[in-house]
Amino acid sequence: MIYTVTMNPAVDYTVLVPQLALGKVNRTEREAYFFGGKGINVSVVLHNLGIESTALGFISGFTGQFIRQGMQSLGIKNDFIELSSGMTRINIKIKSDKETDINGMGPSVDRDSVAALLNKTKALKDGDCLVLAGAVPKNLDTKIYSDVINSITAKDICVIVDATEDYLLNTLKHKPFMVKPNRAELGQLFGKEIHTDSDIVFYANKLQKMGARNVLISVGNKGAVLVTENNRIICRDAPKGQVKNTVGAGDSLTAGFIAGYMRTNDFDYALRYGLAAGSATAFSETLATKEKIEQVLNGFE
Helix, strand or coil: CCEEEEEECCCEEEEECCCCCCCCCCHHHHHHHEEEEEHHHHHHHHCCCCCEEEEEEEEEEEHHHHHHHHHHHCCCCEEEECCCCCCEEEEEEEECHHHHHHHECCCCCCCCCCCHHHHHHCCCCCCCEEEEECCCCCCCCCCCEEEEEECCCCCEEEEEECCCCCHHCCCHHCCCCCECHHHHHHHHHCCCCCCHHHHHHHHHHHHHHHHHCCCECCCHHHEEEEEECCCCCCEECCCCCCCCCCCCCCHHHHHHHHHHHHCCCCCHHHHHHHHHHHHHHHCCCCCHHHHHHHHHHHHCC
């Protein structure tokens, strides 16, 4: 079973404002609500590919119920912990001549709720896969992802981490199967600006020396670089197409990579399938469907 953990999920409120005028009243031409968060997005794309997962994490308030009900309506298993106070955050995505995001903070998570999450992850079994992805509520320690992994260290579980800064660095001592920063996040980990593939490989190798087995770095519309535990460097350009949406593209890359690797145990295919999934989301209004992924994959050399 695949489990995804989303510590700070969100309801994305997406609005189309053709010409945003600051300091004035603006009216939308189109609006929509989506439930999300990086781990949840991974679960949704896996579901679209016919792969079962269970979504874990924290929810609260009416926005949290919107997420739970949305997952249930799709038939995606979830075992969220409901907080006693606060409200799952709302992220505002303004689509105009320039895209603007306003992301909410989210609720505080109490110690009992953290303990409840760790009890759930302790129940994972050998052969399971655990995806730790996304932002963390500000009141939680930067070791929270490390604490989750520590709860399963005695088991043979494939751990994938998509987090930033110390939240990621603190997991490396546990030797996760894969970490997935994007290029900007990779630079932030080392206080450097990264411009070239050779820079990416250099700092990916540093992450491997610190404990990561495999490092997947997404580079937006330029594709991705995978540095594997058997010393392979695989660089692939992204498929070409009209970009309509960037929200969840990186999470779709993660889901596609997992699906591809589960199917073939082959890094080349997994990266190719992951990029097809990420691009399929970028070419769609919502998260990629299986049909769209297969369409992109078929035209992807």
